[in-house]
Amino acid sequence: MSVWSFDYRPHRRFVSPAEAKPQIWRLCFGLVLGAGLFLVLSQLIFGSLFRVMTPATVEAILADGQTGQTTAGMLIVLLQLGLLTVSAGLVAFMVHKRSPITLIGDLTQARRQFVVVTLAMVLLTAVLWILPPWDFGDPIQRNMATGRWLLLLPVALIAVLIQTSAEEILFRGYIQQQLAAKFKSPLVWMVLPAVLFGLGHYMPSSAGSNAWTIALWATVFGVLMADLTARSGTLGPAMAVHFVNNVSALVLVSVPDxxxxxxxxxxxxxxxxEAQMAAWLPVDFVMILVSWLVARLAIRA
Incomplete structure (x- = not known):
């Protein structure tokens, strides 16, 4: 089958568990309930941890968690987002009367597709690092000693996997499935979750005039991940692309601020x-398109 095929028959199997309770009011209620559960779980977990710490330590951790510029702050950001998985699973069970596992699809197939696409993405990343250009206009700067980075690497990979999987389970799992159970048009179940995903990346205070460009980039990324999910019938490929992309952007080379x-x-x-970011955003956009094509090739294997 061609890499350009838009045969979405696997998506029907992926969506079928949502068809028993497809009402839009359930989806809306589920999103509100999920947001509430996320906040409550965050408060319970981090509140409990903070109670055994000194006020000065808590203040420092909360400050770090705003920007992720320290190791502790970054881990807090990533692991807190992982609570989206728990809240989405609870919503699927309580509101839609279905197993949280159905948000991912067939686990055996999802695992196999995740591994295949991850290997393809790692190979692509290695090739991109080898090929010119070898910098971003100026040499990249070391942020951490190699020894410390290697010690943190297993924890960092797990944290990024938790964060990216949670986002895929919420946007391409729960929201996409429920919309597709009610609406047949991809313009609804593919685009609407991607727009919500893009709005979550709108950061005018940090990105200035590039904020809408970054949000648009994230929206297109969401559409491409929705396509991979519909094409494969599981979240495996989307999780893999999202995971490797974020490892590249958060664990290998990040922004300094x-x-x-x-x-x-x-x-x-x-x-x-703003000027330098604007110059490199199109390059980043092309890399995402290439990643999507590589993932499509990988799931044909």
């Missing part, structure tokens, strides 16, 4: 450097 607490290197410019 935000989300750099786990990165080995940082870029020579930050989100606030």
């Amino acid at each position: 935000e989300m750099s607490g786990l990165a080995l290197f940082v870029l020579p410019f930050g989100l606030g450097d």
Whole structure:
């Protein structure tokens, strides 16, 4: 089958568990309930941890968690987002009367597709690092000693996997499934979750005039991940692309002003450097398109 095929028959199997309770009011209620559960779980977990810490330590951790510029702050950001998985699973069970596992699809197939696409993405990333250009206009800067980075690497990979899986389970799992159970048009179940995903990446205080460009980039990324999910019938490929992409952006080379607490290197410019960021966003956009094509090729194997 061609890499350009838009045969979405596997998506029907992926969506079928949502068809028993497809009402839009359930989806809306589920999103509100999920947001509430996320906040309650965050408060319970982090509130319990903070109670055994000194006020000064709590204040420092909360400050770090705003930007992710330290290791502790970055881990807090990533692991807290992982609670989206728990809240989405609870909503699926309580509101839609279905197993949380159905948000991922067939687990055996999802696992196999995740491994295949991850290997393909790692190979692509290695090739992109080898090929010119070898910098971003100026040399990238070391952010962390190699020895410390290697010690943190297993924890960093697990944290990024938790974060990216949670986002895929919420947007391409829960929201996409429930919309597709009610609406047949991809313009609804593919685009609407992607728009919500893009709005979550709108950061005018950090990105300035590039904020809408970054939000648009995230929206297109969401559409491409929705396509991979519909094409494969599981969240495996989307999770893999999202995981490797975020490892590249958060663990290998990050921006210096935000989300750099786990990165080995940082870029020579930050989100606030509007001109330089604007010049490189199209390159990043092309890399995402290439990643999508590589993932489509991988799931044909």
